[in-house]
Amino acid sequence: MPASSRAGLIRNAARRVTCRAGPAAVPLAALLAFALAAGLYRYAPGAYSALLRLFGVPEQPFGYPFLDTQFVLAQIDCWRRGIDVYVVNPCDALGRLHDYSPLWLRLPLPTGLGWSDRFGLLVDLGFLLSLFFLPRPATRLDGALLLAATLSQVTAFGLERGNTDLLIFALAVAAGRLWLRAPALRAAGYAVVFGAGLLKFFPLVLFVVALRERLRDMLAIALAGCAGLVGFVLAYHAELRKLAPNIAGPNYFGDMFGATILPHGAAIAASVLLGWAPAWLPGALLALLCAASLGGAARLAGDAGFAGADARLLPRTRLFLVMGALLVCGCFFAHASIRYRAVFLLFALPGLLALGRGMPAGPARCAVLGAAAAALFLMWSMRFGLAGWLPQQVAWWWAVSVLAGVLLRFAARAAAMRELTAWRRLQLNARDRTASRGGAN
Structure with missing residues (x-):
């Protein structure tokens, strides 16, 4: 075999190996970085705070992570006690009023001592594991750029807060993978998006993906989504009116x-x-x-x-x-x-x-x-x-x-x-x- 042909085969093999390794390398690196940050928080909190400052992540006023996770569980806790969290929220460390969907207040989540950390870890790990199912980087350069974006300040900000947008991210990834499957599984993908949309509203824009379907199927999906949304508004219209003023302005x-x-x-x-x-x-x-x-x-x-x-x-x-x-x-x-x-x-x-x-x-x-x-x-x-x-x-x-x-x-x-x-x-x-x-x- 000529040397040029052997070199071409080697390059193609290396490219295939790179493409196979790429999708695992990025999420594995993110998991490793998360584990290192968790170790610093546990055993060297001063170094953890310095790392946050280095990344430009706003420091927490109370010295512990998952502040947004704590916010969600605090709202549920107060609501179960009969407190109107749309008006006052003494259970939250910052007194933040409820500006999420009313469905959050009905979730059967535990709210006792220590559950903020557990729920925050679950949210973060769900996000990190979902990275394995994103599109593969086609080249080493693409993989390096995607790794840089994955380990960015924005990602660190969301992980440190334990923000529920990371949960929505994981649900959207699941929906995307379902949409690449058979029609029955694609329908399940729209159900996942509908559930995510009832929690945070903005994921409902993903229903535009239904344009990929046949016109008859798209109309059925749109009709089902609109019917579900109308039912949600009718059921919770009073609370939706109360939460609107709580949404932070720009x-x-x-x-x-x-x-x-x-x-x-x-x-x-x-x-x-x-x-x-x-x-x-x-x-x-x-x-x-x-x-x-x-x-x-x-x-x-x-x-x-x-x-x-x-x-x-x-x-x-x-x-x-x-x-x-x-x-x-x-x-x-x-x-x-x-x-x-x-x-x-x-x-x-x-x-x-x-x-x-x-x-x-x-x-x-x-x-x-x-x-x-x-x-x-x-x-x-x-x-x-x-x-x-x-x-x-x-x-x-x-x-x-x-x-x-x-x-x-x-x-x-x-x-x-x-x-x-x-x-x-x-x-x-x-x-x-x-x-x-x-x-x-």
């Missing part, structure tokens, strides 16, 4: 992201620095940003190189890219979110890297690779403070615009949309034939 210069952050932050900066900021300025800036984002997304979705690269993606990679785009764009445009919700960029990052690698050189490829770089930057930018505020906002709009392009491309090629377009074309053709016969008579 902090324009804090640890939040969303579409309103840049326009309102810019208006505040103009008022402070220039003494001029008319009331219409934030709304006008938001409209301009949304128009530019949508225009860029439409242009990207129509790019031939982008469409070709999208068609060559592995089904799992494409599905999780769409899921990540839905979750990130939904949270970005619906309401300002705490930074740890950026962890859902992990769904999209493998797909963005694969798209960029499969596209020809040009502006569209630069936009996609720029979105991947922006995602990585956003997951590691918690220490920058005000100095990094503007770059972070630009990165968010860049990433969201590209992800919106992914969604437009997904909608254009979705099975339900193709059936609907074909049905509409038949209706128009029938109308034209009827009009032609009428004119001839």
Whole structure:
């Protein structure tokens, strides 16, 4: 065998080994990092606090982790005692009012001493184990970038808090894997998403994935989801009205992201620095940003190189890219979110890297690779403070615009949309034939 052929076989074998090792290497490294952090907390709390400061993770005021887990269990505890946690919550260390779904208060979770740590560990381990089921990195570089994102400040923030968004992450991963299976299992995936949506609301945006189904099945899924949601609202409408004022408003210069952050932050900066900021300025800036984002997304979705690269993606990679785009764009445009919700960029990052690698050189490829770089930057930018505020906002709009392009491309090629377009074309053709016969008579 020629030396060049042997070298080619060796390279291909190494690539296969890399691809097989990649999906295990990233979650295993995350589990190891979590175990090391837990060991530091147990045996060297000073070093643990220093590690949090190094990562830019906000320190807890009480010296223990899983503050968000404690919040959930404290609400349940107070509710069982007959206390209206929508108004007052003496069981929580910070007195935080209930701003989650009413279903949390009905969960049969233990609330005794020590259960915050146990529940927090379960949430974190569920998230870490779900990483094994994300799309595989196709190259060593992709694996290294995905590892960097997985071990980022955003992930550490969510893990340290024991935030329930990590539970939603694991449930979304389970739904995604079910959607890659037979029709009966795909139906179970929508049930998982519906349950997650009743807990945290924002996962309901994943029902858009039903566009992948046949039109008849998509309509059935939409009808079932709407019926369940109407039933939920009718059952808990009084509590839903009470929790709405408790939802935190946007902090324009804090640890939040969303579409309103840049326009309102810019208006505040103009008022402070220039003494001029008319009331219409934030709304006008938001409209301009949304128009530019949508225009860029439409242009990207129509790019031939982008469409070709999208068609060559592995089904799992494409599905999780769409899921990540839905979750990130939904949270970005619906309401300002705490930074740890950026962890859902992990769904999209493998797909963005694969798209960029499969596209020809040009502006569209630069936009996609720029979105991947922006995602990585956003997951590691918690220490920058005000100095990094503007770059972070630009990165968010860049990433969201590209992800919106992914969604437009997904909608254009979705099975339900193709059936609907074909049905509409038949209706128009029938109308034209009827009009032609009428004119001839």
